Amino acid sequence: MLPGGKGGFELDPRLETESIPVAWLGLCELRLRDDRRWPWLLLIPQRPEIEELHDLTPLDQAMLSFETNLVSKALKEMTGCTKINCAALGNVVRQLHVHVIARNEGDPGWPGPIWGHGVREPYRPEELRRFAEKIRRRL
Template sequence: MAFVLDPRLEADSLAAADMGLCHVRVMADARYPWLIAVPRIAGAVELFDLPLRDSQQVWDEVQALARLVGRQPGIMKVNIGALGNIVRQLHIHIVGRHQHDPAWPGPVWGHSPAQAYEPGGAEALIHQVQALARRQQEKQ
């Protein structure tokens, strides 16, 4: 069985880069620097579904992405979560938060409708993710 991205994840986000194991996307909500990391492992639903080696690589990639999100202007806290209640395919949310964001201090999931990026508005974050992916690949 080959890896196929869930259509809901594809519809709600923009492709950014492929890291060693994760496909990385920017959520289509301009209010937050919000990434999702989707391990390219067919059938994975839970983190504990992954072999230990893959689990460690996913965590290393998520940590690198979280550091990137945490460096975005104004970010006070980075939320990381793998919920999967609506989309079962394993994916990890990495969301930059600050005390003036619309959902603060509660969760962003289901808080309010997404606010679309202006044309080209997500490009800076996408380019940062692409640069990170290149640096990660050069280390290997």
């Protein structure tokens, strides 16, 4: 569990397997999804047994909104992307997590959603670490 988190929180193994930690933001752990097709970040509130936004306390809802906006702005500035997509779907991984994805015209799947489009293309390990460090510095 990260500093400031509440006891009992466990990261869903699917999120852990396909992403790496980038930073601790306060409420959320920020992780980088290992898919080089899109710059793709995940915000994961460190609260046990939370599946929906409305399951969070009002204060945690405000903090999640603040952290999502902070990360979205940094990713847009860093990548120069056309559009930032933010979503909290939870159809496959029920644990509450927010996707923040940089999209560009002509990227795989544009203008449609990224879910279910093609096969994940992992970064080379050194590229993944460099990108995570770049995000940390930007924040």
